[in-house]
Amino acid sequence: MNLTLKIWRQKDANSEGQMVDYQISDVSDHMSFLEMMDVLNEQIINKGEQPVAFDHDCREGICGMCSMYINGEAHGPDRGVTTCQLHMRMFNDGDTITIEPWKAAAFPVVKDLVVDRSAFDRIQHAGGYISVNTSGNTQDANSIPIPKQDADTAMDAATCIGCGACVATCKNSSAMLFVGAKVSQYALLPQGQVEAADRVKNMVAQMDLEGFGNCTNTGACEVECPKGISLDNIARMNRELMKASI
Amino acid sequence: MALDSKVPQGPLKDKWTDYKNKINLVNPANKRHIDVIVVGTGLAGGSASATLAELGYNVKAFAYQDSPRRAHSIAAQGGINAAKNYQGDGDSTYRLFYDTVKGGDYRSREANVYRLAEVSANIIDQCVAQGVPFARDYGGLLDNRSFGGVLVSRTFYAKGQTGQQLLLGAYSAMNRQIARGKIEMFNRHEMLDVVVVDGKARGIIARNLVTGEIERHSAHAVVIASGGYGNVYFLSTNAMGSNVTAGWKVHKKGAYFANPCYTQIHPTCIPRSGDYQSKLTLMSESLRNDGRIWVPKHLKDVEAIKAGTLKPTQLKEEDRDYYLERRYPAFGNLVPRDVASRAAKERCDAGYGVNATGEAVYLDFAASFVRYGTEQAKIQGINNPSDAKIKELGQEIVRAKYGNLFQMYEKIVDENPYETPMMIYPAVHYTMGGVWVDYNLMTTIPGCYAIGEANFSDHGANRLGASALMQGLADGYFVLPYTIGDYLSDDIRTGKISTETPEFEAAEKEVKERIDFFINNKGTHSVDYYHKKLGKIMWDECGMSRNKAGLEKAIQEISDLRKDFWQNVNVPGTDTEYNEQLAKAGRVADFLELGELFAKDALVREESAGGHFREEHQTEDGEAKRLKEFQFVSAWEYKGEPKDAVLHKEALEYENIEVKERSYK
Numbered sequence: 001m002n003l004t005l006k007i008w009r010q011k012d013a014n015s016e017g018q019m020v021d022y023q024i025s026d027v028s029d030h031m032s033f034l035e036m037m038d039v040l041n042e043q044i045i046n047k048g049e050q051p052v053a054f055d056h057d058c059r060e061g062i063c064g065m066c067s068m069y070i071n072g073e074a075h076g077p078d079r080g081v082t083t084c085q086l087h088m089r090m091f092n093d094g095d096t097i098t099i100e101p102w103k104a105a106a107f108p109v110v111k112d113l114v115v116d117r118s119a120f121d122r123i124q125h126a127g128g129y130i131s132v133n134t135s136g137n138t139q140d141a142n143s144i145p146i147p148k149q150d151a152d153t154a155m156d157a158a159t160c161i162g163c164g165a166c167v168a169t170c171k172n173s174s175a176m177l178f179v180g181a182k183v184s185q186y187a188l189l190p191q192g193q194v195e196a197a198d199r200v201k202n203m204v205a206q207m208d209l210e211g212f213g214n215c216t217n218t219g220a221c222e223v224e225c226p227k228g229i230s231l232d233n234i235a236r237m238n239r240e241l242m243k244a245s246i
Numbered sequence: 247m248a249l250d251s252k253v254p255q256g257p258l259k260d261k262w263t264d265y266k267n268k269i270n271l272v273n274p275a276n277k278r279h280i281d282v283i284v285v286g287t288g289l290a291g292g293s294a295s296a297t298l299a300e301l302g303y304n305v306k307a308f309a310y311q312d313s314p315r316r317a318h319s320i321a322a323q324g325g326i327n328a329a330k331n332y333q334g335d336g337d338s339t340y341r342l343f344y345d346t347v348k349g350g351d352y353r354s355r356e357a358n359v360y361r362l363a364e365v366s367a368n369i370i371d372q373c374v375a376q377g378v379p380f381a382r383d384y385g386g387l388l389d390n391r392s393f394g395g396v397l398v399s400r401t402f403y404a405k406g407q408t409g410q411q412l413l414l415g416a417y418s419a420m421n422r423q424i425a426r427g428k429i430e431m432f433n434r435h436e437m438l439d440v441v442v443v444d445g446k447a448r449g450i451i452a453r454n455l456v457t458g459e460i461e462r463h464s465a466h467a468v469v470i471a472s473g474g475y476g477n478v479y480f481l482s483t484n485a486m487g488s489n490v491t492a493g494w495k496v497h498k499k500g501a502y503f504a505n506p507c508y509t510q511i512h513p514t515c516i517p518r519s520g521d522y523q524s525k526l527t528l529m530s531e532s533l534r535n536d537g538r539i540w541v542p543k544h545l546k547d548v549e550a551i552k553a554g555t556l557k558p559t560q561l562k563e564e565d566r567d568y569y570l571e572r573r574y575p576a577f578g579n580l581v582p583r584d585v586a587s588r589a590a591k592e593r594c595d596a597g598y599g600v601n602a603t604g605e606a607v608y609l610d611f612a613a614s615f616v617r618y619g620t621e622q623a624k625i626q627g628i629n630n631p632s633d634a635k636i637k638e639l640g641q642e643i644v645r646a647k648y649g650n651l652f653q654m655y656e657k658i659v660d661e662n663p664y665e666t667p668m669m670i671y672p673a674v675h676y677t678m679g680g681v682w683v684d685y686n687l688m689t690t691i692p693g694c695y696a697i698g699e700a701n702f703s704d705h706g707a708n709r710l711g712a713s714a715l716m717q718g719l720a721d722g723y724f725v726l727p728y729t730i731g732d733y734l735s736d737d738i739r740t741g742k743i744s745t746e747t748p749e750f751e752a753a754e755k756e757v758k759e760r761i762d763f764f765i766n767n768k769g770t771h772s773v774d775y776y777h778k779k780l781g782k783i784m785w786d787e788c789g790m791s792r793n794k795a796g797l798e799k800a801i802q803e804i805s806d807l808r809k810d811f812w813q814n815v816n817v818p819g820t821d822t823e824y825n826e827q828l829a830k831a832g833r834v835a836d837f838l839e840l841g842e843l844f845a846k847d848a849l850v851r852e853e854s855a856g857g858h859f860r861e862e863h864q865t866e867d868g869e870a871k872r873l874k875e876f877q878f879v880s881a882w883e884y885k886g887e888p889k890d891a892v893l894h895k896e897a898l899e900y901e902n903i904e905v906k907e908r909s910y911k
Contacts, residue, residue, distance in 0.1 A: 012823060030519045032658075038524055038774075045772045045827065050819050053826060055312065057485040059525045061654060062410055063316040078657070085657045110456055111824040118433065121313050125425040129418035130377045134297045134723045136368035138375035142332060145386025155379040155404055158411060162315060191377045 001027050001093035005040065007052055008100045010109050013116075017109065019098075033076060033086040034059060034066065053112040059084040061226060064161030067168070068113055069100040074165035074224040082163060082226045102168035106175070106211045117164050119210040120178060126206035127199035128182050130191050150188045157184040159227045166221035166229075172213030177221040179207050180233035187240050197244035204241055249502070249881055249896045252684040253357040258902045259339075262361045265685075266728055270735035277302030279741070280734050283450055283465040285437045285492045287314030287420070289413055289715055290698025291471030293722030296419035299428035301727060303734075306463055307420070308432045308452060310487055310829075315417040318473060318485040319718060322409025323530035323651065325391060325401035326715040328366040333390055337398040339363045344903055346713060349395040349582050350678070350706020351856035351872060352905045353508070355879070355898065357685060358703045365724040366716050370402055372723060376415040380404050391535055393711035395582035395910070401712040406530050406651045412715055416722070435461075436829060437492045438757045440468055440499050440694060443749045447496075447694035451750070451757045455829055458822040460758055462750045464743035466734055467693045469726065470496055474677035474699040476509065478837045478844065479789075480781025482674035483515060483528040489833035490840050493681050493700050501689035502881035502894060504702035505679035506840065507848035510709055510857050511790050512675035513539075513586035516658055517606040526673040527658060529609070530651055531711040534579045536614035536644060537668070539586070541598040541607050543567040551600050558600070558608055558667050569593055577910040584708045584857045584870070585910060587672035591790045592868065594671070601669055610667035615640030672790060676714060678705040678857065679847075682881040682896075686729035687721060690881075695730060697721035702879070707856025761821050764831045769814035773831045776811045780804065780834070780841055788845055793861040797849040801842055805889070808838040842888035847880055850893065870908070877905070 002025045010017030024040050031039075034056050041051035057065040066083040070076035076086045091097065099113065107115040132138060158181070166177035183200050186192025192199070215234055222231045254261045272280065280303050284295045287309040295307040295314075309317060331337040342363035347354055370388070374380065380402050381389040390399040404411040423429040434455040441449040441464075449464035475490035476482035497503045514529045542548050543565050550556035569589055571578045581589075590607050599605050619640030623631040631639070641664050645652065655663050681689050681696035683703055688695050698718040705713065787800035811834070819825045854863040854870035863871045879896040 028520055028522065030660075031522055032524070035522045035524050039522055042772060042774065045816065045818055048818065051827065053824055057311060057316055057487050058318060058321045059486060060321055060483075060527045061657075062321050062407065063311070063318070063485065065311060065316050080653065081657050085654070087657065087660070089660060114824060117312060121315075121421075121424075121431075121433075124418070124421045129422040130375065131422060132372075132375045133300050134293065134372055134376075134419055136365065136372055136724050138371045141330070141370045141374040141380075142387050146382055147386055148382050148384050151379050151382040151386075154377075155381075155411070158379050158404075158414065159407065161410075162313065185379065186377050189377050189379065191375055 001088070001091065003027055003091065004096040006096060006098045007112070009052070009112055012111055013108050027088050029087070029089040031088045032059070032084060033068070033070070033088065034084050036088055053114050055114050056084055061085040062161060064163035067102050067115060067163055067165070069102060069168055071098050074102070074169040075226055080226060080228060082161070102164050104167045104173035104212070106173065107164060107167065117162070119212070120162050120164065120175070122210065123175070123179060123203055123206045124182065127195070127202040130186065131195060144190050146190060154185045154188040157181045157188070157229065157233050160229050161227055163226065165224050165226060167212065169220045169224040170213065171218065171220070172216060174215045174221070175207050175210070175212035176215040176234045176237065177225065177229055177231070179203055180237035181229050183237040183240055184233040187236060196240060200237060200240040200244050249682070249894050250684065251355060251896055252686055253355070254685065258357065258360050261357050262364055269728060269732040272731050272735050272738060274302050276738040278304070280304065280737055281306065281465040281743070282467050282469060282730070283463060284308070284469045284471055285450065286317065286471035286473060286700070288317035288319035288471065288473055288698060289409070289416055289718030290700070290722045291469070292317065292413060292416035292420055293719050294469055294471060294697060294726050295429050296416060296423055297723050297727045298730070299423035305423070305429045306432065306465065307429055308435045308437055310434065310436045310455060312433050314420055314431060314433070315414060317413060318488055319413045319715070320410045321483070321485065322715055323406040323528065324393065324532035325403035325408045325712040326369065326412060327393070327400050327712045328370045328402060328716065329363055329400060330367050330370060332388060333399045335398045337400050341398065342366060342400065345396045346704070346710060347706065347903050348908060349710035350708050351870065351908055352706065352877065352900065353505070353855050353898065354706030355703055356900055356902060361725065362704050362717060362720050365720045368724060369716065369719045373412060373415050376418060378404065378411050378415045391532055392580060394531055394534060394580045394586065395577070395710045401532070403532065406532065406648055409715060412719065416719070438495065438832065439753045440496045440691070441749050441753045442499050442691060443743070443747060446692045448743045449745065449750065451753050453757070456824050458820070458825065460754055462745035462754060464745045464750070466737045466740060466743065467695065467730055470681060470694065470696040470700050471698050471722070472700050474680065475837070475840055476674045476677050478780065478841050479674040479784045480777050481518065481523060481526050481785070483512065483526050486525060489836070491833050491836045493696065494836040494840055496681060496689060496691060496694055496696070498884050500691045500884070501694060501696070502682040502883055503680070503843065504682035504879050504881045505847065506844040506882070507788070507851060507858050508678035508707045508856060509674060510583055510676040510678060511587045511672045513583055513590055513672050514609060514670045515673035515675070516655065517601055517603065517669055517671040527654065528673070528675060529655060529668065529670055530648070531583065533609060533648060533651065536647070537579065537609040537611050538568055538613055539570050539579055539607055539609055540566045540568045541593050541600060545597055548598055548600060552602065559612070567598070574910045581910045582708055582710060587790055588859060590672055605671045606669040607671065608667040609670045611644055611663070612667070614644060618643040676709055678702065678707060678709055682879070686732065687726055688729070688733065693733060695726060697726055707858055760832065761828065764815065764817040764828055765821050767815055767817065769816040771814050772816055773827055773834050776807060776815060777834045777837070779807055780838060783807070784841055784844070788848055791859045791861050792848050794849065797845050800845040801849070801889070804838065804842040804845065808842070811835065811838055839888055843882060843891055846888060846891065847882065851876060851880065
């Protein structure tokens with residue numbers, strides 16, 4: 001198929017950016033979206049121009065590095081996938097595809113489609129851990145049975161890949177799905193109880209400090225999340241915060 | 247320099263304990279004055295950074311990704327081994343040790359492997375304490391599954407995302423130390439050289455990938471935890487950015503590089519579809535617990551399937567060749583990876599491949615749907631369930647176990663694996679070779695360590711499933727923190743290492759010259775053009791089977807390609823901005839050297855062992871034929887061009903395990 005691509009180009013954080021049009025032909029259905037971008041970049045390089053910068057690494061939907069806002073949707077039109085797993089079979093010959101970076105005040109653009117998500121790391125530094133030393137002298141792994149239901153729900157929350165699609169898609173640029181997922185993972189496990197109150201307070205405070213917006217229960221984040229992280233996690237985080245505050 | 251593995255004396259089971267009792271320690275007040283650099287933040291680097299910082303050292307950690315949480319350990323799916331014997335099925339430290347040495351085709355170092363097996367159980371305890379949500383059974387206790395090459399269930403898992411959960415555990419431990427200021431984290435930074443002062447590793451030269459700035463970082467020790475070099479094949483299951491540069495730079499500064507030809511070609515990956523393909527995707531080995539591998543028994547059925555006139559589900563049982571169950575009745579679908587991969591290649595070479603390229607076999611779950619479904623019907627008290635009901639119940643169980651893998655397959659291939667068997671083919675996945683280290687995990691450069699996949703020590707010629715995560719965390723959490731202390735105890739009076747020295751000056755100059763060359767060369771071909779060409783040579787001549795003529799050809803072709811690269815490579819943009827092509831050019835330049843050494847190592851090793859299969863050396867029924875005279879580690883010393891590399895041999899002694907013909911029949 002032949003496509004028109006409208007891509008956000010921006011030299012660096014301090015420069016103005018703009019949309020630039022590109023034509024690409026002979027795109028196969030079986031290509032992933034990023035393979036299509038590779039082909040485009042090869043063409044751009046061979047013309048002596050600068051290729052489009054975008055983040056990507058594992059290309060199997062788990063590292064959370066890739067981050068494109070495609071036709072107005074985080075990770076594009078498919079559901080339950082990251083940009084690297086999006087395939088060109090989702091598009092038709094003659095389509096115009098608009099490709100932008102994540103847009104949020106807390107995620108400044110580094111270059112073109114690459115953004116700085118270090119705010120997510122800083123929220124984790126504020127409490128995204130259990131304070132246990134890695135001495136190997138902890139108790140036996142089976143000494144505290146954990147109900148399967150709790151372990152499974154904790155796992156569902158822990159599945160978050162930290163890509164930032166929730167922030168990008170939220171009209172308030174809220175990070176509450178991301179933070180809620182981490183808070184929930186620990187809140188559901190006995191190991192997380194000791195520091196539960198401080199954890200939720202500190203992580204939420206850091207989230208606010210980074211300039212993320214608040215949640216107004218639209219639910220777009222849950223729809224666009226490539227890992228299907230549930231809104232329940234936001235509710236659980238709010239409960240934990242209430243519990244910690246009274 | 248003669249190789250000294252520094253394996254402690256005494257009985258195998260006491261070596262590590264005795265060693266720990268006798269090493270020198272650094273007192274807590276002195277640790278504050280000692281700096282350690284860790285390159286890479288996967289399971290090995292992340293766990294090492296966190297533990298060293300907890301102990302009190304000042305850690306500087308480097309990752310090329312935008313966050314330590316994205317290192318490629320995150321993509322490991324199936325699980326992590328530990329000799330817990332929770333299933334009461336006869337597991338023990340010795341048995342894990344035995345399975346690992348045998349699985350590695352008797353080409354790993356006994357004492358290292360035993361230590362690995364010994365600390366494995368602690369890893370699980372540690373991870374649970376950190377909040378890693380491993381799978382549990384209804385009683386609330388930890389669940390296990392089986393992996394290839396073993397007869398027990400010792401693999402712990404978190405759905406098909408075990409690597410992700412373990413890495414997030416290590417990342418959380420790092421976060422705690424970053425918050426305390428004990429780890430200084432350098433994201434989007436790449437190590438471009440090691441700095442050796444008075445014979446000791448004392449720092450690195452790194453490049454900020456966002457600004458292009460070249461930085462000097464000093465430390466009392468440098469730890470390389472940068473993973474494997476599978477991307478030398480261009481197409482592999484590694485992440486796009488995975489590279490050998492850190493390991494190769496220390497090699498060029500004096501660290502020997504061991505067994506580069508030992509590569510793992512993983513049997514269950516999604517087959518390639520076209521020339522534009524950028525990477526291959528693994529389907530976890532855990533699927534072989536429940537999936538059966540087959541091709542049609544008759545060529546006419548293969549043709550019909552390819553023509554689209556026959557569906558695999560329509561083929562009768564007696565017309566299917568479950569070739570692993572046929573050839574290896576004892577281990578069946580759970581033979582080790584090298585054996586399973588070669589068997590798939592053998593069938594596809596004989597014309598039985600089931601897709602358009604002729605390079606695919608089936609991985610079929612139909613039997614497990616019936617097995618689980620029947621069991622569920624009993625549990626739920628459903629009398630005389632219909633076939634459809636059984637299938638539905640069985641699919642629910644399979645979905646709970648591998649749901650994310652099935653979804654990933656469907657998104658990539660556009661076929662529903664619940665309804666039609668998966669198609670799979672082997673792909674490059676892991677490299678057992680790496681920087682040579684002694685028992686202390688120190689390279690031949692004093693003060694320079696290599697841990698995790700970046701080193702060579704534990705997996706011999708073939709790694710068993712679910713052992714990579716085990717080794718990464720064992721090295722980082724429980725081994726290196728002891729061994730590095732023994733070395734650093736000599737450095738308590740050294741004080742801060744200055745970066746204003748001729749050694750740092752010279753290393754930085756070299757790095758800058760190379761970058762200037764790339765930017766100013768303005769050649770005719772892109773970096774990927776060379777990477778793809780290199781990958782094709784490697785796959786064709788150094789892939790699942792190798793022979794003398796092919797390897798000689800590969801050496802010549804890679805050498806020619808390297809010359810071409812240094813004349814005609816084209817890197818757009820400047821060196822003072824985010825420039826992925828520039829970063830990649832440096833990585834491919836190093837792959838072009840490693841690739842040749844790889845082929846040379848494969849040529850010299852005139853035997854078959856594990857993942858290294860020399861066509862000249864096979865048994866009558868096509869199995870790998872090891873030779874006693876090759877029972878050694880090949881450690882290569884850098885002398886300029888790869889063709890001039892000098893071979894050093896570390897003899898492998900097996901005192902606690904009988905070296906036998908490896909049989910899975």
